[in-house]
Amino acid sequence: MSYEMIAIAMFASMALLMATGQRVFAAIGAVASIAAIMLWGTGGAEIPFTAAMKVMNWYPMLTLPMFIFMGYVLSESKIADDLYKMFHVWMGPMPGGLAIGTIGLMVLVSAMNGLSVAGMAIGATIALPELLKRGYNKKMVTGVIQAGSSLGILVPPSVVLVLYAMIARQPVGQLWLAGVIPGLIMAALFILYIVICCRINPSWGPALNKEERDIPRAEKLRLLRSGLLPLGIFAVMMVPFVNGWTSLVESSAIGAMAAFSAAVFKKRMTKAVFESSIRNTLAISCMFMWIILAALGFGAIFDGLGAVKAIADLFTEQLGLSPWAILILMQLSFLVMGTFLDDTAMLVIVAPLFVPLVHALGFDLIWYGVLYTITCQIAYMTPPFGYNLFLMKAMAPPEISLRDIYGSIGPFVGIMILALILIMVFPQLALWLPNYVYG
Template sequence: MSHEVIAILMFSSMMLMLLTGQRVFGAIGFVAVIAAFFLWGDRGGFDLGFSAAIKLMKWYPLLTLPMFIFMGYVLSESKIADDLYRMFHVWMGGLSGGLAVGTIALMVLISAMNGLSVAGMAIGATIALPELLKRGYDKRMVTGVIQAGSSLGILVPPSVVLVLYAMIARQPVGQLWLAGVLPGLMMAAMFMIYIVIRCRINPALGPVLPAEERDIPLPEKIRLLGAGLLPLFIFFAMMVPFVNGWTSLVESSAIGAIAAFMAAVLKGRMTREVFETSVVKTLGISCMFMWIILAALAFGAVFDGLGAVKAIESLFTEKLGLSPWMILILMQLSFILMGTFLDDTAMLVIVAPLYVPLVGALGFDLIWYGVLYTITTQIAYMTPPFGYNLFLMRAMAPPEITLRDIYTSILPFVLVMVVALATIMTFPEIALWLPGYVYGN
């Protein structure tokens, strides 16, 4: 049996298992170990999973994963994130669409706390959505705002998904995080510009808050500003030493976790319930990602042994005559297709063993491609009819927001994201300038 046939058989077996409802790591890991067993016998089958586990345990930057997740849950569970929205409510309510713009800014800061899109979605749906609806904002507008804003969680550092990509692509986590900064901020700015222009054309979509809700004493405004910017101070306390080379990535993650914990303690919000909830959720998410990485490493090892990447590269470039850019675009389109029924993590671990080496072989920068992958998956799981985020939004939204509203709301933001993706593909320095500047120094 040829290597190409074995590779196709592995992919089809894995997809079949996923369609039966098996967990992602179970399906991927099972197919990898069984393939190794039949290819290389007992020793190959047993050693594959063991060597992947040892490689995972020896990957020092993985320690950042529980630290950043814990930091995000502490800030969320202690309601420090609520102060952010109160700050935006007071300071930006005088602008038409100002609360929607503030919600995007809130999502960026939540992303900088947690690194997961689900966290931003949960906070946006529980804090921002009821407030925006109560103040007369168009339900389709605000539903799209929350979905689009929450997607920034997997791009703005500390992105947990980029940690996973770094492990699979064997790229430095720090460079990937820095590569996501400018594209993430650019995309957030594009969302804000769209909201402001749309509300300027049709003020009914985002009415200005009544003066009595905005006109509060200046000392109270300053107090709210300080309370709302506390998470931002925590982020800078964590990232500035790392960017300047004073601390390692793991040390910076520990600073962030300790700073968030101390902030909750000093504000009197670190109760036993908050601490237990944060620890339990951190443990659950961290273990889930570790199992997924373990399965992806095992699957990738089989592909390396088969030489499947070279065979597929030959198929695309020699037999089909496709250019590297055409192959790259086809890859991005396949991510969007898979995003109709898989989340970002599952998409990465399924195709990374094939795509990442192929991208490197075609001469593209893997740091830059990590940003392209992340933006494409953001687009993918917000695209109807089966985008992952659409159903999360449906589960959290109030009854008056229908599935049709959710589908309609996201389309303008998807178009904005496509423009952002095309811009970064055309001008790679948007992603590569900051890591080059920091690590070049």
């Protein structure tokens, strides 16, 4: 059997195992281990073992539990809720202000947690009921929550970009900085869309009534201080890192300690909050470690087969496709896979193939990490089986139907596609900040 057929058989076996409902890391790891033993005998068992040693020796892995713990502390202790109260008071008096404030909330929640699920949970359970109660257009605000929550995998400290960095062997700090400007551009485009909609149809986003706007200045300032606390935690964590005073791992530890100290200071660090944060951190950290272990083992088999070179030759020499055509085809494949897989599963399945191929085609892997992440955001919200669509249905109030959710995402998907095209056409939008900081 040729190496190309072996590679196809490995992918087919992995897809079959995942279709049976097996866990992602189990399907990938099992195929990698069995293929290694069948190809190279008992000595092939060293490949998964070597991948495990790589994970254990990967110092940046320590950032994962730190950032996940920080996000859960801020969420479980309700410190993140103060953000919405701040936006509610300060942005509510303008047409569409609460929807604009919700986008701001999502950006800050993303900066605290690094996972899109956290933004979705806070937006659907806290912001969405308030927006509906005040007469905001149902479809618009449902799309706002979904689009805003997707920023969690792009704005630092994105856990997905950490995972990509480990699999693609790229610096985590550069990837985070590369996601900043594209994330802010996307958030600004979302806000611009809300402003235009509410200018054309004022009933879509009515301003708060006089009674709700009539709040003493002292109360407004108090809410501003409490709402800015999470932003202060983010600054305490990121400023030393960006200036080179601390390493990435040290900054993650600072962020975790700052979040814990803030919860203690506000007398919200109860036993239940601490236990819940620890349990969730342990569960998600172990999940990511198993996935990285399986992905590295699978990638090692592919390197040994030379499958990446064979596929690159197929696209460039036999089919005669240009590098840009191949890149666009890869992005389209992410959109298809995103209808039934989450971002982590997509990455570990195709990273052994796509990342070396992108490098062989001469593209920057930091830039491609941002493209991958934006494409995942689009795939999350694309019918019929977008990951975020069903997550939104599970968390939204009863009056939000699946039809409303499907009907809300069209404009926001269009905005994301526009942002993706901008980053592809102007790579410096993603690369300028990491190049500037790292010289």
